[in-house]
Amino acid sequence: METQAFQKIYTKISNLTKATIMLKATDVGYDEMALVHGRIGQVVKIMGDNVVLQIFGGTEGIPTNAEVVFLGRPPQLKVSDQLAGRFFNAFGDPIDGGPEVEGKIVDTGGPSVNPVRRAQPSQLIATGIAGIDLNNSLVTGQKIPFFADPDQPYNQVMANVALRAEADKIILGGMGLSNDDYLYFKNVFDNAGALDRIVSFVNTTEDPPVERLLIPDMALTAAEYFAHEKQEKVLVLLTDMTLFADALSIVSNRMDQIPSKDSMPGSLYSDLARIYEKAVQFPHGGSITIIAVTTLNGGDITHAIPDNTGYITEGQLFLRMDSDVGKVIVDPFRSLSRLKQLVIGTQTREDHPQVMNAAIRLYADAANAKTKQDNGFDLTDYDERTIKFAKEYAVQLLAVDLNIDTVEMLDRTWQLFKDNFSREEVVVRQEFVDKYWK
């Protein structure tokens, strides 16, 4: 990285912790980047001439007489079309052996879009997965995470969604990605011939965890370039935001901040919101859609990380293993897309909202019937039929291994209604029953 002539070099560090150093320095800007013993640091506190820096790679082996050079700038990224097809680390340096990117220098973590300059998200994103398209339709400009236990195949599902989404650019922000998963993403994108539409910023498990903190801002700065300046439809994938939040807590704990719930910093909500709110639909057609992953601990969504995420995002997609059918499904009860109202029944077939609700209601009846069964009570004929319906519905519609269009999804659901229920039991508006119950 850059050091220039005439830059002042400091060589006297007064305090060191695992993640921070302190030294006396002047003319330093808040948030400014620095090179400390060849590692990247950022100013997090200034008191008179005492400056505290957070060292992304950790402070192991940094001596008190290490060289410290301030770079006079916040974190930045060079943006241009040359980003496409490339892989970078958390600092925006290429890790694919390719050349440096030429382009306009932009500060990352920049200001937010004026709310009055936004447009309402409006365009359906088809993923081929009915658990999403039918029950929790996504819209451009939306921000939504997968909630999943660490053993769920969330990265695979996300890669599929990304490739089918018809995005002009896909930007991958990988945080604490295992090397295998990193190579997996690289392979699928390559095999799909999509590599030239993809930009990746990756921090793997082999990199220092605190570096992850820079990944979302890097990915979203690139996204803003393509979405705003190039008016493209950009899809940003952030995986795994739980590891990002863990890195936040590492830093805040080392800076002696008072933790709030689950030893997370009190600012967790604002820190996450700053990232997710970069999702936007511009009036000119460009958009940033954010699909993220928040891994859960044993399905616990009351933990501070999923809880704060749920308060910020526009719904969540809950992945769960359905042991009755042995498939991973998008759980219709705990999942929600808050923007689906904007597109279902208008950009999809008219019967979509009614069919969706009716199927989920019947699926809920099946859950009640199963509870009854587990408690040793007799099942009615209706109970038996709902249980059969639930199994077929899970395999034919909820499973994540699907790739069909919404018309097919709706037709399949009607077929399941017909196979298992009478018209009255389904409760869908009469005009739709007349038209589609064939």
Place this chain on the structure above:
Amino acid sequence: MERKNKTTGTVAGIIANLVIVKVDGPVAQNEIGFIYHPENKLMAEVIKITGDNVFVQVFESTRGLKIGAKVEFENHLLEVTLGPGILSRNYDGLQNDLDKMEGVFLKRGDYTDPLDREKKWDWTPIAKKGDKVSAGSWLGEVPENGNPHRIMVPFKMEGVYTVKNIVEAGSYIVDDVIATVSDAEGNDIQLTMVQKWPVKVAIKAYDNKPRPFKLLETGIRTMDTLNPIVEGGTGFIPGPFGTGKTVLQHAISKYAEADIVIIAACGERANEVVEIFTEFPELEDPRTGRKLIERTIIIANTSNMPVAAREASVYTAMTLGEYYRSMGLKVLLMADSTSRWAQALREMSNRLEELPGPDAFPMDLTAIISSFYARAGFVYLNNGESGSITFIGTVSPAGGNLKEPVTESTRKAARCFYGLNQDRADSKRYPAIDPIDSYSKYLEYPEVQSYLLERIGEGWLDKVAKTKTLLLRGREAMEQINILGDDGVPMEFHERFWNSELIDAVILQQDSFDDVDANCPMPRQKYMLEKVLDITDKKFTFETFEDLSGFFKRIINHLKQMNYAEWDSDKFRNYEAELEDMMKERLN
């Protein structure tokens, strides 16, 4: 806070948006200062003073700020600008007009004028030469989107004044002098249509604040019928994420019988504000026929905007509300979400290294929330007219657990509790307000009781009480059925359960996305409640519990169709007639 010269200082420390300034003169708590940054001035507010070290919270990002930067203090607290032309504007938390900002991205240090200085207003004088006036007295009025916007003696003016001159009816801009008044010593003071007021101080230019007593119709059945809020009342809506706080507030802001609606989007999603920008200009106010946006003011401090301005945003909203209340108008104020404001306080308190209270919130959280809610209320003005601010805030409890500091503090301050229930939301029983845990303390006020009886009808309160009892008994019956099984309980239990299901489906549940059902005026609420209670009184006979549930499902379906049909339309009457037939069959 009068000073000859502005106090200045230099930046001595920076921790995120907390900046320590060394000053050369006097400063006041909560005084506003500007930090000079190479390209722009950053606004900040004093939050703590120790010796000549002044701690300020900066309303902007402090990126790039350096030690030694110059700071200038303004001799005043954080203020809003009051005058005609505030309605239908989109402000940020500091009352900057968002539409006047250039560019797609918000620029640091971009402060825009909240008022239109060129627009001409149709002025009609109210006060006459020689009148004795004081702070808040109406001097004249201009029409603003169908409401009379009263131009008042500035709230900052103390004592009694005599009107020396007042301009004739005509067309004026806000900065024109519209009146000259003189004080006891004979000094003349010229007044325009514009005044300023510090947001953290309540406007008290009224005669008295009685207990509120008038129903404020919201059009939401489960609120108006079961737990009504009143004009000048306070309420809060706690609920886990995704349970419908925002949808409910938007619904209330569309249909409530208020003259002015102020929506403070406090640390929530920008897309939700965009929804209001997009929908409200299209939707009609059912009472006036004007577009909803005309009576609405939006204060948007979305979650990605500077955290310190989040706290300011709710105060800005409240102060604008107090201004319109002083004009004798009915103001409805909504804040979504007050938890984000509390979190902003927490972030700052932690940076100040204050001794933390529960969950690291500041110790005085309860006091802060209480004194904010106390600014709402119904008032009689000095001229005998009345005005009100009804305040409803949402609370976003961490982990959905209502035993957390913000919910508990708010419970002490607000008189209505509309608790959203996760199970109800999961089963799409919207609005997910829990009918049993929720309450309105106003129902216990004798003055509210007599108002309701007069406005809605004899016996109304008994019907409400009966409805609540039936819901409770239904819940108990359901618990028994779950334990003992369908066959393990007497038929009576199924009956109780289905009576409560009937009330739930027809009265409690309401579809905010349906054009008709979204708004249910009081006469219709009364009609439907009586209809439903009537059914619960009937003695039907059933062979089996499945027979019973089948029957109830069918009548619920019909009653729901009635909810979806235009009030008193043929469709409505047809469903009703069919319903009567269905019931007759069962009674014989």
